[in-house]
Amino acid sequence: MERIGVVLGRREATPLEFWVGVEGEGLLRLDDLVVVEGFHPKVGKVRYFGMVDLVAKAHEGESFDTDVFLAVEGKIPVSLAYVAHVSVTRIVPEEFFPPDPGSAVYLAREEDLELALYYDAMKNQRGSTKLPVGFLKSGEVAYLNLEFLNGVKGGHVNISGISGVAAKTSYATFLLKSLLESGVLEEAHQARVLLFNVKGEDLLFLDKPNLRLSEEARRDYQKLGLSPEPFRSVAFMAPPKKGEGGILPDVETRLEGVKAYHWDLVQFAQKGLLPFLFTDKGALTNLGFLVAHVTEKLRRLAEGQKGPHLLVADWPEGELPEDITFDDLGRVRLKSFADLVRYLEYKLLGPETKEGEGDRTWTARQARGTLEAFVRRLRSSVENVGHLVRGDRKGNPPDPLEGGEQVHVVDLAKLSPQAQMFVVGSLLSDLFAKKERGQYRGRVFVVLDELNKYAPRDEESPIKDVLLDIAERGRSLGVILIGAQQTASEVERRVVGNAAIRVVGRLDAAEAERPEYRYLPTSFRQRALILPQGMVILHQPEIPVPLLVRFPFPAWATKREEVLEDNSAEALRREFF
Amino acid sequence: MAWRLYALELSRLEGTAGEALSGATAWEEGYPASFQPLEEPWEARRAHPKPWPEPLYFVDGRERVEAVLSDGRRLALLGCVAAGAVVYRQGSMRLLETRVRRVGVGLEETLRLGELVYEPLPLEGGAEPVSPLALQEGLGKARALLEEELSGELEGGLLVVDGPVRLRRRGPVLGYIKTHWARYLPEVREALLFTLKPGERTPMFKVRRKGQELASWYLRLPLPPEGVRPPESGLLRVETPLQGDFGALADLSLSLFPALASHPVKDSRAPQNLLPVGGLERELSRRMGRREVVARILARYQDSFSADLGGG
Numbered sequence: 001m002e003r004i005g006v007v008l009g010r011r012e013a014t015p016l017e018f019w020v021g022v023e024g025e026g027l028l029r030l031d032d033l034v035v036v037e038g039f040h041p042k043v044g045k046v047r048y049f050g051m052v053d054l055v056a057k058a059h060e061g062e063s064f065d066t067d068v069f070l071a072v073e074g075k076i077p078v079s080l081a082y083v084a085h086v087s088v089t090r091i092v093p094e095e096f097f098p099p100d101p102g103s104a105v106y107l108a109r110e111e112d113l114e115l116a117l118y119y120d121a122m123k124n125q126r127g128s129t130k131l132p133v134g135f136l137k138s139g140e141v142a143y144l145n146l147e148f149l150n151g152v153k154g155g156h157v158n159i160s161g162i163s164g165v166a167a168k169t170s171y172a173t174f175l176l177k178s179l180l181e182s183g184v185l186e187e188a189h190q191a192r193v194l195l196f197n198v199k200g201e202d203l204l205f206l207d208k209p210n211l212r213l214s215e216e217a218r219r220d221y222q223k224l225g226l227s228p229e230p231f232r233s234v235a236f237m238a239p240p241k242k243g244e245g246g247i248l249p250d251v252e253t254r255l256e257g258v259k260a261y262h263w264d265l266v267q268f269a270q271k272g273l274l275p276f277l278f279t280d281k282g283a284l285t286n287l288g289f290l291v292a293h294v295t296e297k298l299r300r301l302a303e304g305q306k307g308p309h310l311l312v313a314d315w316p317e318g319e320l321p322e323d324i325t326f327d328d329l330g331r332v333r334l335k336s337f338a339d340l341v342r343y344l345e346y347k348l349l350g351p352e353t354k355e356g357e358g359d360r361t362w363t364a365r366q367a368r369g370t371l372e373a374f375v376r377r378l379r380s381s382v383e384n385v386g387h388l389v390r391g392d393r394k395g396n397p398p399d400p401l402e403g404g405e406q407v408h409v410v411d412l413a414k415l416s417p418q419a420q421m422f423v424v425g426s427l428l429s430d431l432f433a434k435k436e437r438g439q440y441r442g443r444v445f446v447v448l449d450e451l452n453k454y455a456p457r458d459e460e461s462p463i464k465d466v467l468l469d470i471a472e473r474g475r476s477l478g479v480i481l482i483g484a485q486q487t488a489s490e491v492e493r494r495v496v497g498n499a500a501i502r503v504v505g506r507l508d509a510a511e512a513e514r515p516e517y518r519y520l521p522t523s524f525r526q527r528a529l530i531l532p533q534g535m536v537i538l539h540q541p542e543i544p545v546p547l548l549v550r551f552p553f554p555a556w557a558t559k560r561e562e563v564l565e566d567n568s569a570e571a572l573r574r575e576f577f
Numbered sequence: 578m579a580w581r582l583y584a585l586e587l588s589r590l591e592g593t594a595g596e597a598l599s600g601a602t603a604w605e606e607g608y609p610a611s612f613q614p615l616e617e618p619w620e621a622r623r624a625h626p627k628p629w630p631e632p633l634y635f636v637d638g639r640e641r642v643e644a645v646l647s648d649g650r651r652l653a654l655l656g657c658v659a660a661g662a663v664v665y666r667q668g669s670m671r672l673l674e675t676r677v678r679r680v681g682v683g684l685e686e687t688l689r690l691g692e693l694v695y696e697p698l699p700l701e702g703g704a705e706p707v708s709p710l711a712l713q714e715g716l717g718k719a720r721a722l723l724e725e726e727l728s729g730e731l732e733g734g735l736l737v738v739d740g741p742v743r744l745r746r747r748g749p750v751l752g753y754i755k756t757h758w759a760r761y762l763p764e765v766r767e768a769l770l771f772t773l774k775p776g777e778r779t780p781m782f783k784v785r786r787k788g789q790e791l792a793s794w795y796l797r798l799p800l801p802p803e804g805v806r807p808p809e810s811g812l813l814r815v816e817t818p819l820q821g822d823f824g825a826l827a828d829l830s831l832s833l834f835p836a837l838a839s840h841p842v843k844d845s846r847a848p849q850n851l852l853p854v855g856g857l858e859r860e861l862s863r864r865m866g867r868r869e870v871v872a873r874i875l876a877r878y879q880d881s882f883s884a885d886l887g888g889g
Contacts, residue, residue, distance in 0.1 A: 061856050064843050074669040075837055076856040 001106040004028055007036060008083060009101030015048070015091060018098070020105045022082040028052055030523070031137040031548045033108035033116045034086055038099040047092045048099055049108060049116035051545045053523040054085035087521065089116055089545050118542045119143055124152075131184045132224040133175065133538060134549035141224060142549045144501060144540045146184050150443060154500030154541060155475030158451075159484040160507065160517075165533050167505025168484040169202065170558070172447050174551045175482065179445065180406065181226050190442030193407040194400040194431065196424060198449045203409050204254040205557035207234040209564040213555055220552035230556035235405035237261040237398045239415055239423075242387045250414050253560040261410070262388050263426070264395030265340055266307030269298035273389075276425035276462045277381045279418060286370045293364040294344065294374070309391040310334040312343060314359075335391040338382050345375045384416040388423070398427060401440045417453070424454055425463035432470060435477045443478040446470070451483040452490040464492060471498040489514040502539040504546075506531040520546055582879040583647035585872050587654070587709055612763050615792055616780030616824075619766055621773055624828035632734035633665040633833075634673070635853045638724040639861045640716050641868070643679070644875050645709075653683035654712035655695050655875070658720040659861040660727045663853050664734075670853050673731075675864050676723055682715035683707055690878040693871065735826075737833075739854055742791060742816055749826055753834065754814040755849035761793065761814070771808040775799035776835050781827055783819065790819040794827055798838040798848040811838075811848050 004026045008019035018036075022028045029052065036048040059071055061078040071078040086105075092115060108116045122130045122145040130143035148154040157175065161167040173195075180188050197203035207230050221228035238249035240260040249260040263273065274295040278287070305311060311331040334340050347362040348371045363371060400408040410427065412420045434440060448454065448467075455467040470481050471494060481499075488496050489511060496516060504520065507528040511517075517525055524537055524546050531537070534553065539546040557563040616622070638660035646653040661675035681688050681695035688695040700707055700715055725744040728736055735749050742752035761784060762770070769779055778796035785791070793816035800811040815830050817823050838848035844855055 061859060063859070067843070070852055071670075074665055075852040077663045077670045077672045077853060077860065078856070079672065 001035075001109070001112075003104050004034065004107050005082075005084075005105045007099050007101050007103045007105060013098045013101055015096040015098050016088050018048075018050075018086055018088075020052075020084045020086055022084060026082070028055060028082075028084045028107075029137065030055060030527075032084075033089075033113055033136075033138075034105050035108045035112045035116065036099045036103050036105050038097070038103060040095075040097060043095045043097065046095050046097070046099075047115075048088050049090040049092070049112065050086035050088040051116070052084045053087050053521055053545070055083070056085075057082050087545050089543060090118065113138075113140060117143070117547070118145075121145075121542065122147075126186070129184060132178050132182055132226070134536070134551040135220070135223075137548060137550075142538070142547050144538065145542055148500040148541055149179075149480065150185060151475035151478060151480060155480050156471060156499040157480075157482040157501040157503060158488065158496050158499035159482070159503040159505065159536075160486070160488045160511075161484075161503075161505025161531075161536070162486055162508055162511075163199075165506045165531070167503075167531070167533075167536055168449060170534075170554055171503055171505070171536050171551060172449075172482050172484060173203070173206065173554065173556070176407070176445060176447070177226060177231070177555075178224065180231075182224070185443075187442060189406075191406070191445065192400045192440070192442055193445045193447065194398075194427065195407060195409045195447045196449065197409055197411045197413055198420070199413055200559070201251060201253050201411070201413060202558045204236055204238075204251060204258065204411065205559065205563055206231045206407065206409060207257075208557040208562075210553070210555055210557045210562050211564040212562055213553060217553040217555070221555060224552070228555045231407050233404070233406040235259070235403060235408045236411070237408065238411035239419070240387050247393060249411075251411065258411075259396070261396055261398045262390055262393070263397050264308030264393065265310040265334055265337070265389065265391040266302045266305050267395040267397060268337075268340075268389045269302035269310060271426070271430065272296075272299055273422070273426045274298060276422045276429075277385065277418065278377060278462055279421060279460070286366050287373060290364060290366050290370055290374050294348075294362065297362055307391075308394045310340065315343060315346065333391075337386045337389040337391070339391065340389075341375075341378050341382055344378060348375060381418055384418045385422055388415075388419060397430075400427075400431065400444065401434055421454065421461065421463060424448065425466055428463065428466045428470065432466065432474070432477070432479060435479050443480060445480045445482055447482045447484075449484045451485040451495060452487060455492040455495045457490055457492050467495055468492065471495045487511050487514075488516040500541055504528050504531075504537040504539075505535075524548075580646040580648045580653065582644055582875060583652070584645045585643065585875065587642045587645060587713065611785070612761070612766070613783040614766075614780055615782055619769060619780055621769065621777040622780060623777055624831045627829050627832045629665060629833060630735045630829070631666050632731075634662055634728070634731045634734055634736045635665075635738075635851070635857060636660065636662045636724055636728045636731070636736060637739040637854050637857050637861070638720045639858060639865065640720040641862075641865060642713070642716065643868075643871050645712075646681075646684075651683065652707055652709065652712060653681055654709075654716060655679070655681050655688070656716040656719070657865045657871075658716065658723050659865050660720065660723040661857050661861050661864075662727055662731060663857050664731075665853070670856075672857070672860060674727065675861060676727060677861075677864050678719070678723060680716065680719045682712045682719070691874050693874055735829075737851075739851075741786070742789070742818060745818075749821060750817060751826060751830060751833075752816050753849075753851075754816070755846065757809060757812065757814060770795055770812060773797040773812070775811065776831055778815075778827065778831055781824070784816060791816045792819050792823045792827070793817075794830075796830060796834060798835050800838070800841065800848045813849055 005020045005022040007013050008021050011019045032052045034050055038046045058081045059078040060081045067076060070076045114120050119130055129146040131146040132141050133144045134142045136142045159168045159171060176193055179185050195203055209230050218228040236258040238251045238258050238260060240247050240262055241250040247260050249258040251258050272295045275291050278291055302310060311333055313331045315332045334343055348358040350357045398408060398410045412423055454461060455464045470479050474481060485491050509529050512525045512528050519539055528537060535550050537546045538549045640656060640658045642654060642656050644655040657679050659677040662673040663670055664673045679693055679695045680698045682698045683700050684697040685699060686697055698715055698719055700711060728744055733748060736746060737751045740752060741754060742750050775797050778794050781792045781794045784793045793814060795812055795814050798811040798813055813834055817826050837851040839850050839852050839855055841847040844850050
């Protein structure tokens, strides 16, 4: 054990915090872990483990600030005081009496380090639950207790941080890598991941090796017990390009391996996706009822239909737009989302040409104002989701539980906010319903950035309920939310509050002062303002202090330029023939 | 006959004149009867700047009365003396050593009070009732002894001591006197003192004390901000044994002392209380322990005084 100093006597030493005087050539930095031994005749030996959260140097013997010049010139004798403040993380055994001033302080290494960070408690009947999540400042591997992530004792991860410093998405993907590959998660092969790509196209290269991965980063991965390789089993889905009949995925940088996703009208009706188009159903009280009612009517209408187009029997001939046709059974065929909207308008408000009344079975006795508000909103959404909900082709919605791939990346970047909401809401509610019915055994990890948009603190959102449901009940069903946002203070409290693991990247100064970050000690809140790239503060329930964690450079490309081109003969052959 | 704690401070004793005890030492024998200049003519002198010799030692001591004991007839004094040295070497001033000793002036046996141990320091004529003044003098002697002991172990270089040169040392020694109780100059020569500018000194003159021959001179320290001052402000008397190249030391003192003069904003005894010595004094008083803590220990043990001393 390396002796680093002694417990100070000039400042109070308590069972929870004390000061250390660093001796001689000793080096004690923030985040270093130390151990002190205490003794009391009635209790016996007690060991205090703690983390350094403040270090300071000062000249002793100077009584004025300007004395420093005299000291530098060698005119007055001074001694250098090097002190550190230690927050106690653990006492073994749990006897809360203070250590004696003057007690020797040692750097915690190996076994002591494990005790200090409760690594010894991270296990269950079947083995260790230590999930590698990065490196401590000292270079040793940092772990978190998987049981707080996979839903056994707790679940969900919340990541905060300003954008542009590679903290949120990078850390979320690194965490997934560790979850899927470290072997700590049982039946990791059954786990599924649903990743939403909300900005740019950086998640569309998860399966490509990173050109800029250095030897050092490779060693980092090996030290963590992970392979320095990209994700192996990934499916990419992007919305189709807008415009006539387009079914090509709307992506620019990645040209192969991306499938377009969309729903057909029958799926739209059967799955009851209509409510996800309404961002403000709380604005008019009755609108919510009407949405629920129409959703139900559509569901009944689509019963037994196979699609992709929706057949309706009660649209009189005279008002048909030209492109609508009858099928063999004499029913009208709705071929696009716009058609559906026109049909609904007819059902609710009556024929366009005259001031009529809608179909009473559809209007649910709502006032005309409500009906008009409903139709207005629906009409304006045609432009946003017209290419996602279509009647001309068999629907192909993303389904992370289907197919052979483990990771499903769903691109939202090019969609309008309303369409993004629609896609996220549809997928999550579908996923959750399936897990509720027990259709899939493995765990599902959902990564969603910009939580503040989907579950805002003060406003309504059609998918806030879905997210709340996942946050509150998801962990028992095996749906784990890895949510991220720039500012946790703007996200619904219950969503953030249900996350057992909290990760903080660099924060904005005003944001760091909000009550959402009170779980961080002051020194960490200050440091959150200056965190460099590749560093995060990680808080988990078992350890009373947060850990400053460095995570390795992504082994997968995060943009087109980073993709390591495969120019082998085999690859070229595949490409050209 | 048992000792008991009588007071924790000397000044609380009746009939003692605190002022007379508090600093003036009776070392300096006043002249001007046998004034003997060592340099002529009698005018202000300057010198070119000189590098400081290395190592350059500073030695100083402190004394503190911690308790006064009485057995009904006699008094004894528990006190603490400390001495320390700093050295200037390679551009930095470092604390070299400090020694702290607790003494019982007028005691015949060692007195242990918890962690405090007072070594006996008998006075001449111990059986007689002693005056507080004599006790104080005894403590002063203990401090002087400690300083001498410490400086005897410093090898080479130049030694600067606070106060007159009392000790004998092989290497060069400079003593400096901050307050001027005694007059060394005849009145006609004294006029020069008032016209000295910062960084100037008077010519050397001879001083004889207790069989020791010394060279001495006055120099003026800078005292910012300049302005109207009493004539003796910033005046320092320096002395060195009359041996070796004392003339060079006198010139060196002009490079040394003004550079180390303290600033009035920071030190109430500026500029004469030199910077390293001020620092050393703070350090020494720290090493002596807090007065309050010592007083508390003494109070706690006061019942055991008589037992410990075995009714001496």
